[in-house]
Amino acid sequence: DAGITQSPRHKVTETGTPxxxxxxxTENHRYMYWYRQDPxxxxxxxxxxxxxxxxxxxxxxxxxxxxxxxxxxxxxTLESATSSQTSVYFCxxxxxxxxNTIYFGEGSWLxxx
Amino acid sequence: SQExxxxxxxxxxxxxxxxxxNCTSSKTLYGLYWYKQKYGEGLIFLMMLQKGGEEKSxxxxxxxxxxxxxxxxxxxxxxxxxxxxxxxCGADGGAQKLVFGQGTRLTINP
Numbered sequence: 001d002a003g004i005t006q007s008p009r010h011k012v013t014e015t016g017t018p019x020x021x022x023x024x025x026t027e028n029h030r031y032m033y034w035y036r037q038d039p040x041x042x043x044x045x046x047x048x049x050x051x052x053x054x055x056x057x058x059x060x061x062x063x064x065x066x067x068x069x070x071x072x073x074x075x076x077t078l079e080s081a082t083s084s085q086t087s088v089y090f091c092x093x094x095x096x097x098x099x100n101t102i103y104f105g106e107g108s109w110l111x112x113x
Numbered sequence: 114s115q116e117x118x119x120x121x122x123x124x125x126x127x128x129x130x131x132x133x134x135n136c137t138s139s140k141t142l143y144g145l146y147w148y149k150q151k152y153g154e155g156l157i158f159l160m161m162l163q164k165g166g167e168e169k170s171x172x173x174x175x176x177x178x179x180x181x182x183x184x185x186x187x188x189x190x191x192x193x194x195x196x197x198x199x200x201x202c203g204a205d206g207g208a209q210k211l212v213f214g215q216g217t218r219l220t221i222n223p
Contacts, residue, residue, distance in 0.1 A: 042201075042213045042214065044213075045210055048208070050208065058210065102146060102209055102211065105155060106154065
C-alpha cells in the first residue's frame with residue numbers, strides 16, 4: 001500500500017461546513033495527488049503537489065484548496081461543502097524517480113447533506 | 114485534453130475463459146497505467162507501460178502498449194473469481210498526472 005493513509009475514511013457533513021481530508025505518507029515521496037471518483041465521470045484530478053508548499057490545480061479544482069507544509073502530509077480542504085462535492089476522494093503518490101508506479105490510498109467517502 | 118476510452122464497459126465471462134480489455138487514447142500515450150478496483154475499495158496498481166511495443170505480465174494478467182494505435186490492452190488468461198472487479202486505465206498527462214478511462218466492470222461466473 002506504499003504507506004498511504006487517508007483520514008477520515010468516512011464522513012457525513014452538512015452543506016456549508018468546512019471539511020479537511022488528510023493524506024499521510026511515510027516514505028518522503030515528492031509527488032502527491034488528490035482525485036475524486038464519481039459515477040459517470042470516473043477519476044478526476046483535483047490538485048497535486050510536487051513538494052513542500054508547491055501545489056497546483058488539476059482538472060476539477062474549483063471549491064477545493066490544498067496545503068502541504070510537510071512532505072508527509074497533503075491536506076485537501078472544502079471551504080464550504082456543497083452537495084456536488086459528495087464523492088469518494090483518493091490520494092495518490094508517485095514512487096520511483098521515473099514515476100514508474102503511482103499508488104493510491106484507500107479512499108475517503110464524503111457525503112454532504 | 115486527453116481522453117481515454119475503455120472497451121468493453123462491462124464484461125461477463127465464465128471462469129477459466131480468457132478475456133481482453135482495451136484502452137484507447139485520443140492522444141499519444143507516454144505512460145499508461147492499469148489498476149484494479151473492487152467496489153468500495155481503493156485502486157490496486159497492476160502495471161505501468163512506457164514504451165511502444167512494451168509488454169508486461171503479472172501472474173495471469175498481461176498488458177501491452179501499442180503507441181501507433183494509441184492503445185493498450187489488458188489480457189487475462191484462464192480467468193478466476195479473484196479477477197472480478199473494475200479495471201481502470203490511466204494515461205500520464207505530464208508530471209504523472211493521470212487521466213483515467215471510465216473503467217471496465219468484469220464479472221466472472223463460476
